[in-house]
Amino acid sequence: MPLFSGRVVSIQPRVSLLRWLDDCAFGYIGYQILVDGVIDGERREFWIGIDEATAQGRRLQFGDSLKGKCELATPSEFVEFSEVAILRVLARVARIGCKAPPWHGVPPPLTTYEERGCRRLTLRAYDDKCQSCIWGAVMLAEMILDRRKPLHRKYRDETYCHGPPTCHLYHRGRSRRVTGKKGKI
Numbered sequence: 001m002p003l004f005s006g007r008v009v010s011i012q013p014r015v016s017l018l019r020w021l022d023d024c025a026f027g028y029i030g031y032q033i034l035v036d037g038v039i040d041g042e043r044r045e046f047w048i049g050i051d052e053a054t055a056q057g058r059r060l061q062f063g064d065s066l067k068g069k070c071e072l073a074t075p076s077e078f079v080e081f082s083e084v085a086i087l088r089v090l091a092r093v094a095r096i097g098c099k100a101p102p103w104h105g106v107p108p109p110l111t112t113y114e115e116r117g118c119r120r121l122t123l124r125a126y127d128d129k130c131q132s133c134i135w136g137a138v139m140l141a142e143m144i145l146d147r148r149k150p151l152h153r154k155y156r157d158e159t160y161c162h163g164p165p166t167c168h169l170y171h172r173g174r175s176r177r178v179t180g181k182k183g184k185i
C-alpha cells in the first residue's frame with residue numbers, strides 16, 4: 001500500500017465518462033486530488049481518488065498538506081491511486097476567498113456539479129489555467145468504437161468546466177466524438 005504526503009494543488013470532481021457515437025454518460029463518483037509531494041518514496045505530482053464523505057468531512061481544499069496510504073487505481077481510471085485507507089491533514093490553509101479564477105476553496109457537493117452540468121474545455125486551457133480550479137475536471141473517457149464489439153474500448157483524456165459561463169479563462173474548443181474505423185459507427 002503506497003504511502004504518500006504532500007500539498008493539495010487541485011481538488012476536483014472525479015467523473016467516469018462512457019462515450020459512444022455522439023452520446024455520453026457522466027457519473028460523479030467522488031473527488032480527485034492532485035498532490036505535489038512524495039508517493040512511495042518518489043517526489044512528483046500524482047492524482048488520488050477520494051470518496052465524497054472523506055473530502056467533504058475533512059473540508060479538503062487547495063493548499064492543505066496531507067499524508068496517508070492508498071492503493072493503485074485500475075488502468076481504466078484517470079487517477080493513479082485511490083482507496084485512501086488512512087488520511088491525516090497535517091496543515092490547513094486559511095479559508096480562501098478568490099476574487100478571480102481559477103477558483104479555490106472547499107469544492108461543493110457532487111450534487112451541485114451534477115446539477116450544474118459541464119461544458120467541454122480545451123486541454124490546453126485546462127493545463128494552462130484551470131487545473132487548480134474547483135470547477136474544472138479531467139477524466140478518462142471510455143469509448144465504444146464498434147457497437148458490434150461493445151467490450152472493445154479505447155480511452156482518452158477529456159477536460160471540462162462546471163463553472164460560470166462568463167469565466168474569461170474558458171475556451172470551448174472543437175466538439176468531441178467517437179469515430180469508428182470506417183468513420184462514424
Ligand code: SF4
Pocket residue numbers: 101102103129130133134135136137160161162163164167168169170171
Ligand atoms: S474556465 Fe472553468 S475551470 Fe477554468 S477557471 Fe474558469 S470556471 Fe474554472
